[in-house]
Amino acid sequence: MSTITAALGSDRARRLRAALTGLLAAAAAVGAPFYFAPFQVFQLTMVLLYAVALAGLNLLVGFGGQISLGHGAFFAAGAYTAAVMLDRYDTGHLATLPVAAAGCFVLGLGFGVPALRLRGLYLALVTLSFAVFLPPLLKRLQSVTGGSMGLTVDKLEPPAWSGLAEDQWMYFAVLAVTAVVLLLARNLLRSRVGRALLAVRDNESAAEVMGVRLSLHKTLAFAWSAMFAGVAGCLYTWVIGFVSPDSFSFVLSITLLAGLVVGGLASLYGPLLGAAFVMYVPSVSQDVSEAAPGVVFGLLIIAVMFAAPTGLAGLPGRVRGALARRATRAATLDRTPGAPSAPGANPKSLAEPGPAAVLTPAEPAAVDADPVGAPPRTEKE
Known part of the structure; x- marks a missing residue:
């Protein structure tokens, strides 16, 4: 009974801490645009849209x-969908968001078909080829995409009743979309689809035996992932107001994957930390070395991977685990009698020798015993 009560108490405390953390994070997110300068607000906005991707x-x-x-x-597809709708058809900004999401979802469904037969490096090579040939294709479709010159569209303007500046309004709009996307991802992972994805990731054969349809869930994983990337691309068009093929080279794909690994795979907070890394580390690298910012960026990635192999999201857990192991080791040494390296042990007690061992001879030794090999004694001797 006491164990159940303790478990309920710890669960209640964990939920309370999570609620307080969420409230503090929400308060900080809402108050950020009123505290920082416009350029810093723009950087925070970019962090949020990268977190969606x-x-x-x-x-x-x-x-x-x-x-x-x-x-x-997929990021470029969502960005160009919004840009073409704003430039060619003069639609509203909000109307571009569901269209970009739906279009990239369908594109992800079609692209998820090769994932049924490919895996590992082969799948990575196929997806990389998609990122490589898309920018030249966008340059060829000049009548639609504007070619190499790209498209310039209007940014998201704040309404008169809001009383906000342009950077503040865009920040709140992107923040609202990001909150909805992260909540959707969290609920999706806690649903039956999310559990099926985890089963497929851990062991495909076991998941298939349990009744999980591998083809369906692999394709849906690509579709959902492409949809989120398309939403992020649409938000990019809102914020930047300009798209061009050179803005979406294959380096963007590699940077996104590196940001996810640094932030933390299979973590709900990893995308936010990885997005901050993608946004701020290149600018820091540029300040450190204007001649070779890529070298500094690569060295920072290596340093983070050595310090936190599971990503920045797993770093607090690693620190807590190390502290817990150290405390357990110290407690074990304290309970071990005569341990010289136990922390907190009394040096005086360690210096004092213990009681001497008492030796009990079995038989008294003969003092005048003949040496081995000596001749026998006579009576006279």
């Missing part, structure tokens, strides 16, 4: 067990 990539790589080096192409 990484949340989709996390569904595929972290929870689905597949790999993709072509998510920059």
Whole structure:
């Protein structure tokens, strides 16, 4: 009974801590645009939209067990969908969001078919080829995409009743979409689809024996992931107001994957941390070395991977585990009698020798015993 009560108490305390953390994070997110400068607010906005793209990539790589080096192409598809609708058809900004999401979802369904027969490096190569050939294709479709010059569209303007500046309004709009996307990803992972994805990731054969349809869930993983990347691309068009093929090279896909790995695979907070890494580390690298920012960026990735192999999201757990192991080791040494290296042990007691051992001879030794090999004695001797 006491064990059940303790478990309920710890669960209640954990939920309370999670609620307080969520409230503090929400308060900080709402108050951020009123505290920082416009450029810093723009950077925070970019972090949020990159987090949307990484949340989709996390569904595929972290929870689905597949790999993709072509998510920059889905990002570009969503961005160009919004740009074409705003430039050619003069639609509203909000109308572009569901269209970009639906279009990239269908594109992900079609692209998920090769995932049924490919895996590992072969699947990575196919997805990378998609990211490589899309920018030249966008340049060829000049009548629609504007070719190499790209398209310039209007940014998301704040309404008069809001009383907000342009950067603040865009921040709140992107924040609202990001919150909805992260909540959707969280609920999706806790549903039957999410449990099926985890089963496929851990063991495909066992998942198939349990009744999981591998083809369906692998394709859906690509579709959901592409949809989130398309939403992030649409938000990019809202914020930047300009798209061009050179903005979506294959380097973007590799950067997104690196950001996810640094942030933490299969973690709900990993996309946010990875998005901050993708946004701020290149600028820090540029400040450190204007001649070779890529070298600094690569060295920082290596340093983070050595310090936190499971990503930044798993770093607090690793620190807590190390502290717990150290405390357990110290307690064990304290309970061990005569341990010289036990922390907190009394040096005086360690210096004092213990009681001497008492030796009990079995038989008294003969003092005048003949040496071995000596001749026998006579009576006279």
